[in-house]
Amino acid sequence: MFDTLSDRLGSVFDKLRGRGALKEQDVRDAMREVRIALLEADVALPVVRRFIDEVTEQAVGQSVLKSVTPGQQVVKIVNDALVEMLGGAETPGLDLAATPPVVIMMVGLQGSGKTTSTAKLAKLLKEKQGKKVMMASLDVNRPAAQEQLRVLGEQVDVATLPIIAGQAPVDIATRALQSAKLQAVDVLLLDTAGRLHVDQALMDEMRAVASISVPKETLLVVDSLTGQDAVNVAQSFAGQVDLTGVILTRMDGDARGGAALSMRAVTGKPIKFAGTGEKLDALEVFQPSRVAGRILGMGDIVSIVEKAAQAIEQEEAERMAERMAKGQFDLNDLRTQLRQMQSMGGLGALAGMMPGMKKAKAAMAQSGMDDRVLLRMDAIIGSMTPKERARPELLNAKRKIRIANGSGTQVQDVNKLLKMHQEMERAMKQIKKMGGLKGLGALFGKGGLGAAMPGLGGGAGGGLPGLGGPPDLSNFLNKK
Structure with a gap:
């Protein structure tokens, strides 16, 4: 963005x-x-x-x-x-310190991503904070809006208020409160109706719902792609409703960023969350210091570590660490790392958070290298037999032709993958010689593999020591 x-x-x-x-x-x-x-x-x-x-x-x-x-x-x-x-060094989180059910009212214009953001927030509160959450749709104007929230609720495994046709928004809010109390719900999310523009009927409806539900948080959902108009919308809502924060959606889009940079200064309301994708887990707590670091090309290592912690299972990490200590690294291990990179957002997402990686990211885009590279590499390894993955030295010319045909690639692509694996295997053996995992500091430090092998420990590839370093993809499958 x-x-x-x-x-x-x-x-x-x-x-x-x-x-x-x-x-x-x-x-x-x-x-x-x-x-x-x-x-x-x-x-x-x-x-x-x-x-x-x-x-x-x-x-x-x-x-x-x-x-x-x-x-x-x-x-x-x-x-x-x-x-x-x-917004300052730290954006204040949600204020949930109240007698349950704590009500969070979601407001915004139609098309801003309000209903999807409601489900994303419910998932985040349920999984990250262990809260029992219920959602209720108060949107009786948009066709199938209530049904959309019900379907999203099933996807994130969060209860939604049963739909009763013909009820007014205030009546739905009252019923939602009663139901939440009976079911001992911690947080009740109210997805209010939106309009195509700010009008008095919308504001009157929101104030009526707020007077009944007394929300602890009122979050305005705005689409960052609307640019300065998003700031104008926020000002209009802030003048009518007691907002406590903002959720910016589509932060992964190609907007110029003005809405995010202007929002806090113009409205005085903090950006509390940012929607970073279409998936229901693509909602992040907005961290001003991290965003500023990305804007100035300083990277965001903390976010990479958090993504790694979410993507890598503890048992898998321990198994990989044990094999690294022994200098072992076969094609099964390489495949595991490739899949971890995909689950962490892919090449572009990781490169965008690495310090000094702006030029490398631009070079990747210019060469046509994207996350499909990871998929092709995974397909090549998947076309091998278990024995071949464990013992790559068995791969002769005949086997390579079979693997290339099976994965829809060329023999030279298989050779590039095997060469990359050999470099990484050599790195694992060097770790063993340097005293196992204790040698990682020297290995990835100045004069180590970061300098000798760009893409493994540092340099142009920006390695991730905790993962053994991502593979050097600069010469691999530079094609769409």
Whole structure:
């Protein structure tokens, strides 16, 4: 979502970092370019003015200009200002400290992803916080809206209020509260009706529901692809309803990012969650510091670790660690790593969160390399017999032709996969020589495999030591 803005800011700061000393005019010229980049990203003009004024005031100080690394100091100031613009060091979570059932009312325009976000939030509360959740649809205007929430409830295994045709939204809210109390529900999510535009009937209906249900949280769901109009919608709702936070949907899209950067500054309401995909588990707690790090190309290692923890089973991790300590790494192990990478979001998602990986990510896109590469590699390994996967040295020319035909690839693709496996197997044996897992620090450090084998421990491929490093895909299947 922030790729264009990130590229523009990256080029500005590269110029600053390349200079040993900075003059005040250098900083002001850089801030002028930052101002243009933010405006092109569709950030609200008052927000841009305030941001540039604050950053410039700090950046032209003598403590910065005369420091050892003035360019880095300016980048830090911009990073801190971005974090503050997005909501501060930490976004407050949901306030669930009340007598159950705690009511969360979801509001927003039609088409913003409100119903899907309701199901995503229910799944998150159920699985991450262990809450007993119930959902109720109050949308009696949109055809099949209540049925949609019921189907989503079945998919996330969360109870939904039974549908009674002809009931008004206030009556549905009353019945939902009674049902939630009887079933000892912890959190009740109310999915209110939306409109194609903000109107008085919509606001009156929401206020009536709020007076009955007394929600602890009122979350506005807005589509980040609508740009500055999303900010205008948020202002309209904030003036009519007591909002407590915002959920930005489609943060994985190609929006310019202005809505996210403007939302907190214009409305004063924190962005609490971000929808990052169509799947029902693609809802993340919004972390301003992490988003700022991604915008400035600093990466988001914490998110990678969290994704790895979710994707990798404890038993599997222990098994892999034991094999690494023994210097063992066959094609079954490689296949496991490829599938872990897919479950963590694929090549693009991982590259976007790795520090300094913006250029590598762009090169991947330019060469046509995407997550289908992982699928083709998995297909090649899947076309082998269990014995061949365990003992790759058995693969002669005849077997390679059979595997290529079975996976729909070429023999040279099979050879590239085997060469990559050999490099990774060699790395595992080096770990064993260096004292098992204790040698990982030296292995992936300066002068280790990160320098010798880009794509395994660092360098252009940006390795993940905890996984043994992702394979070097730069020369593998550079085709659609």
